[in-house]
Amino acid sequence: MAPSVKRGRNRGLRAALVALAVIGLGISAYLTWVHFEGIAPVCAGGSHGCETVQSSRYASLAGVPVPVLGLVGYALLFVSALVREEIGAYLGLLVALVGTLFSAYLTYLELFVIHAICQWCVASALVMLLSLVAAFARLWRLSS
């Protein structure tokens, strides 16, 4: 494959990662805002799942609200997508993998411990999973 084509595809993957990071930042920023405002997140269909999850004991980690961790994770993902070199691809994969594993744990809590579903959290988990796929594909392209 010609290097220019490879670079072009990688640019597409980096653009996808930027887009996913921006969506993730939006979700995390909204949930951080409702946390500090002390209001219930808007949940589709009038469900109270979002509020139940956000008011559960798992909504913070050692005093740090989980959405703030999301902000940090998506910000790092955004930065990794802007870095062209391999280091950016490795950083992106690391952040997306940590994010996906932690999101899987949070989804498990929603389903089996809190017994409520927060649609925003599920959306964020999906964004993180897609980011993992994109980050892995980016690294794959670079190394092949």
Add this chain to the structure above:
Amino acid sequence: MILALIVAAAIVVAAILVAISQLGGGGASSGEVSKLYAGVPQNGTTLGKGSAPVTIYLYEDFQCPYCGEFSRNVFPRLVKDYVKPGRVKLVSEPMAFIGPDSVKAAEAALAAAKQNRYWGYYYLLFANQKTENSGYVTDDFLNNLAQKTPGLDMNRWKGALSDPSLAKGLEKVQKKASAEGVNSTPTLIVEGPGGKKKLTGDQAQSYGKISSTIKQVGGS
């Protein structure tokens, strides 16, 4: 090689985050407790205005995991939607049947009730709940929660821990529970001008069911 290192590092970081979460790092803060009860009167084990038309009696054991679920997930909304506006008052009936730690936890909460600070302690006990009968209810654990309870005078609380009236209070709850036919926790008894309803099991975990019961007994 680098890929393997990244995967290993990611697993370690994620495991640390999960461990912090599981260790109760998410237990409520004093600020959270203050915000939940802001402007709500407390009188012993009663939360809310005495004039509220509906009373909900909460029969719970501080070690019971289902009570923990109720108190972490449903209780804050009941406070916000019904207790703060003065439509409902809550009366805690701490049962202590799971084990000796249930008695320790309940007595520590009742000692806080002597200063009308019961509900902050109640909330923190459930927010920091661990596996039942695992021995997590140590003196340090109880002291730590007392320090976190907004407005609690530590010296008075420690002094009240040896008060024989605490054990009597628990006996009274047991008798009341027997009289009401309470045989599982959490049990909610919702009482108002329109009658009395008992909610157990899944019904006691459903905000919608509790809400419709409040309306049924006259709290709409």
